[in-house]
Amino acid sequence: MQPNTAPLAETGHTTLLTARDITKTFDRTRALQGANFELREGEVHGLLGANGAGKSTLSKVISGHYTLDSGELTYRGHEIRLRSTRDALRIGIAIVMQETSLVPDLTVLENIFLPELGRPGRLDYSELRRRGQEILNDLGQGDSLPFDWEVRRLSSAQKQLVEIAKALGVRAKLLIFDEPTASLSPGEAERLFDIMARLRSSGHGLVFVSHRLEEVFAITDRVTVMREGRTVMNAHPTATLSQAELIRAMVGAELGAIYERGESHHVAETDAPVALEVRNLASAPAVRDVSFSVRKGEILGIGGLVGAGRSETVEAIFGLRPRTGGEVTLGGKKLRADSPQTAIRAGLGFVAEDRRTQNIVPDLSVKENLLLAHLGAHRGFFCSYASREKKVKELLAKLGMPEDRVADASMLNFSGGMQQKIIIARWLLLEPDVLILDEPTKGVDIGTRASIYAMLRDIAAEGVALVVVSSDFEELLGLSDRVVVISDGRTIADLPSAMLDEESLTLLAAPRTSMVRNTEMLNGLAREHGGSGFWALIEGERLICLNAVVSNPALDPGFRAGQARELGATQIPEALRRREPIFVPEADRSRTTLVVPMTSPRGHDLGWVGLSLPADRPLPAPDTIKSRIDTMAATL
Amino acid sequence: MANTETLNRRAPASPLKQFAQRLEVRMLLLALLIAVCLSFLSPFFLTKSNIFNLLDQSVVIGIVAVGMTFVILTGGIDLSVGSVAGLTGIILGLSLQHVPIVPAIGIAVVAGGFIGLISGTLITVFGLAPFVVTLGVMAIGRSLAYIFSGQTAISNIPEAMQNIVYTDVLGIPSNVLFLIALYAAAWGYLTYTKGGRTIYAVGSNKEAARAAGLNTTFYSILPYVLSGAFAAVAITFSISQLLSADPLMGNQMELDAIAAVVIGGASLYGGRGSMIGTLIGVFIMVMIRNGLNLMGVSPFWQGTAIGTIIILALLVERLVSSRISR
Numbered sequence: 001m002q003p004n005t006a007p008l009a010e011t012g013h014t015t016l017l018t019a020r021d022i023t024k025t026f027d028r029t030r031a032l033q034g035a036n037f038e039l040r041e042g043e044v045h046g047l048l049g050a051n052g053a054g055k056s057t058l059s060k061v062i063s064g065h066y067t068l069d070s071g072e073l074t075y076r077g078h079e080i081r082l083r084s085t086r087d088a089l090r091i092g093i094a095i096v097m098q099e100t101s102l103v104p105d106l107t108v109l110e111n112i113f114l115p116e117l118g119r120p121g122r123l124d125y126s127e128l129r130r131r132g133q134e135i136l137n138d139l140g141q142g143d144s145l146p147f148d149w150e151v152r153r154l155s156s157a158q159k160q161l162v163e164i165a166k167a168l169g170v171r172a173k174l175l176i177f178d179e180p181t182a183s184l185s186p187g188e189a190e191r192l193f194d195i196m197a198r199l200r201s202s203g204h205g206l207v208f209v210s211h212r213l214e215e216v217f218a219i220t221d222r223v224t225v226m227r228e229g230r231t232v233m234n235a236h237p238t239a240t241l242s243q244a245e246l247i248r249a250m251v252g253a254e255l256g257a258i259y260e261r262g263e264s265h266h267v268a269e270t271d272a273p274v275a276l277e278v279r280n281l282a283s284a285p286a287v288r289d290v291s292f293s294v295r296k297g298e299i300l301g302i303g304g305l306v307g308a309g310r311s312e313t314v315e316a317i318f319g320l321r322p323r324t325g326g327e328v329t330l331g332g333k334k335l336r337a338d339s340p341q342t343a344i345r346a347g348l349g350f351v352a353e354d355r356r357t358q359n360i361v362p363d364l365s366v367k368e369n370l371l372l373a374h375l376g377a378h379r380g381f382f383c384s385y386a387s388r389e390k391k392v393k394e395l396l397a398k399l400g401m402p403e404d405r406v407a408d409a410s411m412l413n414f415s416g417g418m419q420q421k422i423i424i425a426r427w428l429l430l431e432p433d434v435l436i437l438d439e440p441t442k443g444v445d446i447g448t449r450a451s452i453y454a455m456l457r458d459i460a461a462e463g464v465a466l467v468v469v470s471s472d473f474e475e476l477l478g479l480s481d482r483v484v485v486i487s488d489g490r491t492i493a494d495l496p497s498a499m500l501d502e503e504s505l506t507l508l509a510a511p512r513t514s515m516v517r518n519t520e521m522l523n524g525l526a527r528e529h530g531g532s533g534f535w536a537l538i539e540g541e542r543l544i545c546l547n548a549v550v551s552n553p554a555l556d557p558g559f560r561a562g563q564a565r566e567l568g569a570t571q572i573p574e575a576l577r578r579r580e581p582i583f584v585p586e587a588d589r590s591r592t593t594l595v596v597p598m599t600s601p602r603g604h605d606l607g608w609v610g611l612s613l614p615a616d617r618p619l620p621a622p623d624t625i626k627s628r629i630d631t632m633a634a635t636l
Numbered sequence: 637m638a639n640t641e642t643l644n645r646r647a648p649a650s651p652l653k654q655f656a657q658r659l660e661v662r663m664l665l666l667a668l669l670i671a672v673c674l675s676f677l678s679p680f681f682l683t684k685s686n687i688f689n690l691l692d693q694s695v696v697i698g699i700v701a702v703g704m705t706f707v708i709l710t711g712g713i714d715l716s717v718g719s720v721a722g723l724t725g726i727i728l729g730l731s732l733q734h735v736p737i738v739p740a741i742g743i744a745v746v747a748g749g750f751i752g753l754i755s756g757t758l759i760t761v762f763g764l765a766p767f768v769v770t771l772g773v774m775a776i777g778r779s780l781a782y783i784f785s786g787q788t789a790i791s792n793i794p795e796a797m798q799n800i801v802y803t804d805v806l807g808i809p810s811n812v813l814f815l816i817a818l819y820a821a822a823w824g825y826l827t828y829t830k831g832g833r834t835i836y837a838v839g840s841n842k843e844a845a846r847a848a849g850l851n852t853t854f855y856s857i858l859p860y861v862l863s864g865a866f867a868a869v870a871i872t873f874s875i876s877q878l879l880s881a882d883p884l885m886g887n888q889m890e891l892d893a894i895a896a897v898v899i900g901g902a903s904l905y906g907g908r909g910s911m912i913g914t915l916i917g918v919f920i921m922v923m924i925r926n927g928l929n930l931m932g933v934s935p936f937w938q939g940t941a942i943g944t945i946i947i948l949a950l951l952v953e954r955l956v957s958s959r960i961s962r
């Protein structure tokens with residue numbers, strides 16, 4: 001064996017873990033197909049990717065939850081084979097997940113030292129307490145955990161701290177944080193970053209899996225980006241990256257050919273009657289303020305990241321989840337929210353996200369599964385299956401399933417794609433006015449996907465309004481006429497898909513911790529000076545507006561939050577093109593605009609902030625505006 | 637095409653194999669095997685009088701097992717049937733002191749259904765565990781039976797009650813006829829009506845059933861109501877035979893009923909089971925008890941024997957079914 005000659009001073013650059021060409025297949029879905037990853041001691045390494053890119057799978061391979069199919073894991077210079085999370089923990093690899101590995105009925109102390117409880121012999125509680133205190137002190141959190149409380153009484157931030165302490169209790173050297181800030185308030189997230197910084201300086205290697213780009217820029221040293229199970233950007237220093245580069249790496253390739261919609265693209269039918277209208281819908285805690293409408297024959301996509309409240313929104317519309325505000329109108333009539341039965345009888349259909357737990361009734365035959373929504377909508381004592389006999393035959397023929405061979409078979413004998421088609425057919429049988437589909441191609445192989453898309457397009461062509469929720473932005477853009485983006489439980493954009501691409505969609509969907517403070521600042525600027533303010537990303541000739549505040553209607557910049565525009569199509573092309581540190585008047589002299597870059601404390605481009613004012617009034621000094629923006633940016 | 641591919645992945649089984657894959661069929665074979673064994677062990681087993689005796693003994697447990705099948709199909713359990721039978725028996729006995737036979741039976745059955753309604757509501761609406769709720773009702777029911785009866789049997793039951801049991805129709809005793817009719821009706825309900833299919837769907841996947849618009853709340857409560865009501869019907873037949881209502885009646889009846897349903901192939905997780913299976917399960921239970929009596933096995937040993945046979949039957953079934961379905 002090669003002796004370890006690396007001098008101690010260089011520990012900051014000692015490689016802790018390398019993963020090479022990792023593959024992992026579930027059923028027939030290839031979650032990882034050649035993933036590479038490298039982590040050093042004393043670094044925070046961001047692991048990024050769109051929904052389903054494989055970042056969670058890779059984390060779980062490294063932490064021993066999944067065994068890899070092929071590839072090589074090297075940890076501290078030795079090749080390792082992990083058969084369980086216990087194997088991983090023993091050598092010092094731990095994953096910090098949300099609450100999942102804690103025992104709610106045991107105390108904080110017992111949870112931190114849970115692995116010790118499995119050892120023979122007596123437990124020395126005072127010794128454990130001393131060690132627990134030591135760990136918390138090292139994290140700078142000396143008094144933030146009551147050791148004697150049961151874990152169920154803790155807040156989610158505290159539970160996370162227990163998870164971290166537990167990992168350190170077994171002397172973990174490598175910690176994986178999987179979406180650690182998802183359920184934290186901004187203050188709590190700050191504290192977490194402080195903890196992570198301390199762990200980094202004590203030589204731990206940290207993997208940070210997150211959707212939130214701002215946090216990635218704030219805390220990570222290097223970044224690895226995954227797409228479709230492959231590593232597309234390997235260990236790139238964060239300091240030399242821009243947001244746009246990162247997003248381009250996450251989104252990658254062009255739209256696939258499977259979305260050929262040909263001439264059937266029916267954007268023209270914007271005068272069709274509105275089939276479903278949702279106004280200010282709320283369903284605590286996940287859905288806060290969602291509004292959109294769909295016309296007959298239209299396919300509306302609902303996009304957003306996992307956890308943005310998309311599924312909760314459609315479940316609240318359908319009556320599966322109590323509403324706490326807002327209203328839903330179906331075909332001009334108000335839809336009460338009491339039960340799915342009400343919604344179904346009013347003409348709504350819903351293919352829920354999880355096929356196995358929310359759609360399939362495994363002990364009933366294919367035929368009865370097909371007829372299940374009929375049974376739900378039917379009034380009467382008997383089943384009246386015969387009344388649908390003809391339509392069932394028709395649908396089964398359309399699905400390519402000979403009735404005599406499949407009608408009595410179990411649903412579980414079929415592939416995921418076929419099951420999904422049967423579930424969709426379940427609703428078509430009722431001829432609904434509006435059909436909502438939550439992740440209709442989840443776990444479906446690529447070939448069947450194309451036929452599901454064709455099926456959905458046919459349904460829309462018959463005049464049914466479709467609402468499709470999807471995490472796959474490529475699918476969303478290829479399939480829908482219009483896309484509504486939901487982030488943190490609110491609709492933040494409603495745009496024709498022709499105006500969007502995956503990049504702008506990714507940008508719009510990303511939850512922004514800075515949004516609140518930014519809106520406050522824009523409001524302040526616009527009101528004090530009697531103008532309008534905006535925050536936008538500008539790339540070449542194109543602008544994507546992240547936020548806009550208009551206090552003076554005459555000064556509308558020509559775009560709203562969530563919209564993408566060519567610079568020439570806005571009201572302020574001159575200022576946007578020049579972007580100089582002075583107020584730039586437009587050609588018609590009606591207004592003058594200052595456009596200032598916004599930069600994060602670590603020097604990253606966060607886009608541009610603009611302020612438009614009437615040209616006929618005395619202007620404030622550009623520097624005071626600029627310093628105000630810089631002050632705000634410095635706190636991000 | 638993708639479709640044909642998925643269809644071919646699993647070839648349909650031969651008709652014989654499909655037949656053998658049905659659990660009821662295998663349990664019927666088991667029942668016949670037990671009958672053959674017992675007829676060798678005891679010369680009296682296959683006599684005409686003993687066969688009528690077997691049918692007669694099947695009635696009470698058979699009626700209770702109908703309600704139990706409904707409950708187990710939804711994924712629940714009803715431990716209270718025995719004590720509800722005891723309590724409604726006392727209610728029937730007391731009612732007979734004041735009103736004619738038909739309204740008295742009506743009162744008892746409604747009382748049983750009402751108790752089931754309470755259990756079902758606590759389980760479905762308030763989300764309590766079926767095991768715990770019915771365990772509590774079991775204790776309350778037995779206790780109230782003692783209190784209402786004054787701790788003694790009510791023995792002045794009108795003799796006309798016997799007509800319920802001892803009227804023959806076409807040479808078949810009326811109680812056996814009732815059992816057959818009840819099983820036919822329950823089978824028809826579970827197979828052909830919206831309610832019956834909903835009960836299967838609730839037990840198999842309640843969330844999916846709800847999302848498809850089925851009234852899962854109502855059809856989760858209904859089985860407990862039926863279970864309570866059928867416990868009262870069952871005890872009515874017992875009382876008619878004995879002309880006495882004892883607060884101890886129906887003791888441990890829940891165990892026999894659950895055993896019969898499970899032997900009949902129902903899954904305790906819900907969604908799987910049938911009336912035909914339950915009927916076979918009832919016959920197996922009654923035959924074993926009857927055979928042990930004929931052979932003069934001490935009642936103290938009978939529990940050991942029955943328990944062993946139930947566990948062995950299910951163990952063999954598990955081993956065989958995993959072999960067949962492969």
